[in-house]
Amino acid sequence: MKKITLLFCLLITSLGFSQVVLEDFEGDAPPIRVENAAAEPNEDGTLAAIVADPVDVNGNVLEFITDSAGVPWQQAELTLQGDYIDLTTSNDISVDVYSEAPVDVLIKLVGGVDPANNNNPVADTAGDAIHPGGGWATLTFDFDDPQDGQGDSSTINGIYGKVFFFNLWNAVDGGSGPGAWSCGDGTCPATTLYFDNITAFAAPRPETCFDGILNNGEEEVDCGGPNCDACPGEPATAAPTQPFRAGENVRSIFCSDYTNIAIDTYDTTWCGATTNTVMIEGRPTQLITGLGCEGIEFVTGRFDATEFPFFHMDIWTDTPTMDKSFNFKFSNWTGGTTEANALEYSMTNASTPVPLPSTNPGTWISIDLQLSDFNGIDTPPASDPIDVTDFVQFIITSDLGNVYYDNLYLHNNNLSVDEFSQVNISVYPNPTLNVWNVKTSAQTINSIQVFDILGKQVLTLNPNTQDAVIDASTLNSGLYFAKVNSDAGTQTLKLVRE
Numbered sequence: 001m002k003k004i005t006l007l008f009c010l011l012i013t014s015l016g017f018s019q020v021v022l023e024d025f026e027g028d029a030p031p032i033r034v035e036n037a038a039a040e041p042n043e044d045g046t047l048a049a050i051v052a053d054p055v056d057v058n059g060n061v062l063e064f065i066t067d068s069a070g071v072p073w074q075q076a077e078l079t080l081q082g083d084y085i086d087l088t089t090s091n092d093i094s095v096d097v098y099s100e101a102p103v104d105v106l107i108k109l110v111g112g113v114d115p116a117n118n119n120n121p122v123a124d125t126a127g128d129a130i131h132p133g134g135g136w137a138t139l140t141f142d143f144d145d146p147q148d149g150q151g152d153s154s155t156i157n158g159i160y161g162k163v164f165f166f167n168l169w170n171a172v173d174g175g176s177g178p179g180a181w182s183c184g185d186g187t188c189p190a191t192t193l194y195f196d197n198i199t200a201f202a203a204p205r206p207e208t209c210f211d212g213i214l215n216n217g218e219e220e221v222d223c224g225g226p227n228c229d230a231c232p233g234e235p236a237t238a239a240p241t242q243p244f245r246a247g248e249n250v251r252s253i254f255c256s257d258y259t260n261i262a263i264d265t266y267d268t269t270w271c272g273a274t275t276n277t278v279m280i281e282g283r284p285t286q287l288i289t290g291l292g293c294e295g296i297e298f299v300t301g302r303f304d305a306t307e308f309p310f311f312h313m314d315i316w317t318d319t320p321t322m323d324k325s326f327n328f329k330f331s332n333w334t335g336g337t338t339e340a341n342a343l344e345y346s347m348t349n350a351s352t353p354v355p356l357p358s359t360n361p362g363t364w365i366s367i368d369l370q371l372s373d374f375n376g377i378d379t380p381p382a383s384d385p386i387d388v389t390d391f392v393q394f395i396i397t398s399d400l401g402n403v404y405y406d407n408l409y410l411h412n413n414n415l416s417v418d419e420f421s422q423v424n425i426s427v428y429p430n431p432t433l434n435v436w437n438v439k440t441s442a443q444t445i446n447s448i449q450v451f452d453i454l455g456k457q458v459l460t461l462n463p464n465t466q467d468a469v470i471d472a473s474t475l476n477s478g479l480y481f482a483k484v485n486s487d488a489g490t491q492t493l494k495l496v497r498e
Helices: 002-014
Strands: 019-025 032-035 048-052 060-066 076-081 085-088 092-099 101-111 123-132 135-142 162-170 193-203 250-254 272-282 283-289 293-297 310-316 326-332 341-347 365-370 375-379 391-398 402-411 427-428 434-440 445-452 458-462 465-473 478-486 489-497
Touching: 032 048, 048 283, 060 076, 060 162, 060 283, 092 101, 092 123, 101 193, 162 193, 391 402, 427 489, 434 445, 445 465, 458 465
Parallel strands: none
Antiparallel strands: 019 193, 032 076, 048 060, 060 193, 076 162, 085 193, 092 135, 092 193, 101 123, 101 162, 123 135, 250 402, 272 283, 283 402, 293 391, 310 365, 310 402, 326 341, 326 391, 341 375, 427 434, 434 465, 445 458, 445 478, 478 489
16 A cells, blocks of 8 residues: 555646655654543553554554543554645545544644744644455645644644544545544544655745754754743742642642542643643652643543642742733533533632732742632532532643642542551650740751641752751741651651641
């Protein structure tokens, strides 16, 4: 099949056209990502991988396996490493597809820019085609007839660097209608398709930053090359270490101090921002660029938040925060395949109980809320409890542009106290009005972190001695917890400020 398609491309070139094979999976492996597919590899192969052609032993192809978990929009995502797909010349592309049974296929082009207009973004677009079954077939995807509510010929005058493949599309009306997902009723067929020879008009890759590729002079991070804007400002310190909590007391979405739930992606395709994991003082931290909108999806790790009513998140930005907003919501699906209701909090300079600082402090901003502080969207009347039984997505919208975040989790406000007999750390007086004295018999105290009852870090010390003094004079009356790290281990102490 590969050889026939290559011959076809040579023929159309000889006739004066310039469509070329932009990806045949024979060179260095391009980045492949899977969203909303099975949690474990299928016995026939991995979820999305470059494998030997099941028919033509001379070539490689992209294999994409979907499961039957009732998630219709499972997709394999390909980032082109060379030229972009040019839809300014023609609104169709061809792709070789292998399927043993008749199947409908949808292809979506994203990451588009308009080279005639300063590489400004253009709308995503999607086209579909029907495979007759029986093996390899060359399918033509016409974006003059856009599908799934994506951009039409009036908005797709651009070039595209990413191709998304969908196995579970239902091309109704002979492929000319609006289409529907084949498992909209919650029953997805398991499918295995193979893709090869993405053929289209080519356009030179634009000078891009934050595109998932170290190019245009970029070295260690996906920004800051000679043809790119400077990288976003970076926090001087990592986000605060969180208090010790037993696993049953936390549902963590992103936090190094806890075990995170299963996450499908921190960088959804249906929002325009880009998220990359960076290291700040050796601590994994998420950097969102181009906010906008960004989504985190955890269909695989969906959870009931009923017993976890407390929310925490730390953010950092170098953007002025005056008259800005940082908004976030949990999408609740109530056991279905799409949002049934949501909880949203809009953080502005005037929001309560937690505002966005009117002056950027230049430090990490800790957000501690209860779910009851969120506004319900499409929920029952206010007298009824808001449904939080099936959280599946966390969505951020903001005009801050670039934001780092860490320590994103829900908890039940229970802090655990580790009893390490070998640590032997004492504290006195407790309760206190002014100071707590922390003492060990033989070990060196390396660090002390003090947290309030909501888990917010309020003090940190690095004594590197056997004795330490915690100044309580600036703290409000109440209960606190001190996480004491020594050469012999870690112990969490309860502290009371009178």
